[in-house]
Amino acid sequence: MTEQILILDFGSQYTQLIARRVRELNVYCEIHPYNNFPELTPNIKGVILSGSPCSVRDEDAPYLDFDKFRKIVPILGVCYGAQLMAQLLGGDVKPSQHREYGRARLEIDDEDSSLLTGLSTTSQVWMSHGDTIVSIPENFHIIASTESVKVAAFKIENELTYGIQFHPEVTHSTEGKQLMHNFVVGICGCKQDWTADAFVEQSISSLKAKLGKDRVVMALSGGVDSTVAATLVHHAIGKNLFCIFVDNGLLRKDEYDQVLESYRDMGLNIKGVDAKDLFYSALDGLSDPEAKRKAIGKAFIDVFDQESHLIEDVKWLGQGTIYPDVIESVSVKGPSATIKSHHNVGGLPDFMKLKIVEPLNTLFKDEVRLVGKTLEIDPTILGRHPFPGPGLAIRILGEITPEKVAILQEVDAIFIGGLRKWNLYNEVWQAGVMLLPVKSVGVMGDERTYESVVALRAVTSVDGMTADWAHLPYDFLAEVSNDIINKVKGVNRVVYDISSKPPATIEWE
Numbered sequence: 001m002t003e004q005i006l007i008l009d010f011g012s013q014y015t016q017l018i019a020r021r022v023r024e025l026n027v028y029c030e031i032h033p034y035n036n037f038p039e040l041t042p043n044i045k046g047v048i049l050s051g052s053p054c055s056v057r058d059e060d061a062p063y064l065d066f067d068k069f070r071k072i073v074p075i076l077g078v079c080y081g082a083q084l085m086a087q088l089l090g091g092d093v094k095p096s097q098h099r100e101y102g103r104a105r106l107e108i109d110d111e112d113s114s115l116l117t118g119l120s121t122t123s124q125v126w127m128s129h130g131d132t133i134v135s136i137p138e139n140f141h142i143i144a145s146t147e148s149v150k151v152a153a154f155k156i157e158n159e160l161t162y163g164i165q166f167h168p169e170v171t172h173s174t175e176g177k178q179l180m181h182n183f184v185v186g187i188c189g190c191k192q193d194w195t196a197d198a199f200v201e202q203s204i205s206s207l208k209a210k211l212g213k214d215r216v217v218m219a220l221s222g223g224v225d226s227t228v229a230a231t232l233v234h235h236a237i238g239k240n241l242f243c244i245f246v247d248n249g250l251l252r253k254d255e256y257d258q259v260l261e262s263y264r265d266m267g268l269n270i271k272g273v274d275a276k277d278l279f280y281s282a283l284d285g286l287s288d289p290e291a292k293r294k295a296i297g298k299a300f301i302d303v304f305d306q307e308s309h310l311i312e313d314v315k316w317l318g319q320g321t322i323y324p325d326v327i328e329s330v331s332v333k334g335p336s337a338t339i340k341s342h343h344n345v346g347g348l349p350d351f352m353k354l355k356i357v358e359p360l361n362t363l364f365k366d367e368v369r370l371v372g373k374t375l376e377i378d379p380t381i382l383g384r385h386p387f388p389g390p391g392l393a394i395r396i397l398g399e400i401t402p403e404k405v406a407i408l409q410e411v412d413a414i415f416i417g418g419l420r421k422w423n424l425y426n427e428v429w430q431a432g433v434m435l436l437p438v439k440s441v442g443v444m445g446d447e448r449t450y451e452s453v454v455a456l457r458a459v460t461s462v463d464g465m466t467a468d469w470a471h472l473p474y475d476f477l478a479e480v481s482n483d484i485i486n487k488v489k490g491v492n493r494v495v496y497d498i499s500s501k502p503p504a505t506i507e508w509e
């Protein structure tokens, strides 16, 4: 079994970042809710306790029985995790005079502490807390302080148990990486052998064992996740993998043919299904965003259901689910409030009777890209911007018609083509165009026009959870706007969306 660090989540907004930092060290880790974590097996080399929005002083504060792993494996408590240990073991935690949020200088009291080895004497750390540990149990030993926090880091004597008030996982803690290395490698003794190559090798062999000679059906979107997942499964079972790519009539211009061709070049057994009419009729008359999303989700399921019945004796459904999707559904906070119903084939109805295989469900997006690179997948596929499953339907505000789709495809192709031409494509995280249900007056060749408005959208982001509008050069915007209005009939005005997320979202519906 792969060596791992267990991260227990108390609901901190930074828990995923802790996992990122551990994995950057080529050490595998998993996040589990503090109140539902797995049995301690020998492959678990250490435990990290996350921060939390809760206070240990709250009556119903999240509680943990440390004895399940204390003195068995090393423990690092971060913020709430540290406060909880101090409180439960006989110390005292009180509200601080004022909330401390921001940078602080760490003064290391104990030069010999293996947790703080290699950090500079006044290391910059990031604080985010309202409570402070005011007294510690006798066997606790302070190993670092800041000007306002006496117990900024502690160690329990004769144990490999540590607590820190600051957050090493955020980049503002400039030597946080070193601290994580000290814990994960130095103290827990992890070997740092979890690499993309190792992942590929291991997952292909376990897929072989799991799937044997069974047949698997997979829906591919042309996006990164489903493509990488399918490639892994293909390496494991070859021709027993049946892939389906649906033309829902909501794809980008020429995308259907291009994607099919590149899948064929990759040697995948791929079937293109033209279901444009089905999707258009499902969308007919709908203009509410949620109603459109639901209709599309249902149409996808109908198509997959029908197609999978055509494959004799198929037993498995392969999916490109990635780790953030999994964390979201099991986290302490539970699935977050529905802002938009994401179309996801994860919600397949029971009547399909297929077992699910998800080879990427432990990886973050950039790890998926690294695995894709190891598998030698075309870099243009790996570098593609995200594109929503419901496609152009959620970029045409209001009712969908094939005519509107055709207009938007042309405009989108000019915008994306322009980004590539100006070498800006890789500078933005995602880009697309919205066709607005608004007409405005213009003048072309001395004649009055009364045509549609399109809004260009380009954002920078790390994970799509938050985003800023991309500050694209004016010259570029001028050229693209000119091209669009001259070349696309039906559009006489172009605007640029300068909203960030939050409070806006990336897509308009």
Ligand SMILES: Nc1ncnc2c1ncn2[C@@H]1O[C@H](COP(=O)(O)OP(=O)(O)OP(=O)(O)O)[C@@H](O)[C@H]1O
Binding pocket: 218, 219, 220, 221, 222, 223, 224, 225, 226, 227, 244, 245, 246, 247, 248, 319, 320, 343, 344, 345, 386, 387, 388, 389, 390
């Ligand atoms: N046109 C399509 N044809 C077949 N399957 C599709 C299509 N669009 C989406 N899917 C399926 O729905 C899943 C979710 O699609 P969506 O684009 O919303 O997800 P994603 O997280 O962006 O994944 P990916 O990077 O694989 O596109 C895909 O992984 C794929 O299995």
Ligand SMILES: O=c1[nH]c(=O)c2[nH+]cn([C@@H]3O[C@H](COP(=O)(O)O)[C@@H](O)[C@H]3O)c2[nH]1
Binding pocket: 340, 341, 342, 343, 344, 386, 387, 388, 389, 390, 430, 464, 465, 501, 504, 505, 506, 507, 508
């Ligand atoms: O797989 C998906 N199915 C969907 O239904 C869907 N809706 C939005 N998106 C993409 O998610 C990211 C965040 O989008 P929003 O800021 O609009 O919520 C952006 O990258 C969006 O393109 C979707 N992806």
Ligand SMILES: NC(=O)CC[C@H](N)C(=O)O
Binding pocket: 012, 050, 051, 052, 053, 054, 055, 056, 078, 079, 080, 081, 128, 129, 130, 131, 132
């Ligand atoms: N970031 C944290 O874990 C904060 C812990 C606790 N809620 C506090 O304010 O001190």
Ligand SMILES: [Mg+2]
Binding pocket: 221, 223, 224, 386, 387, 388, 389
């Ligand atoms: Mg996609």
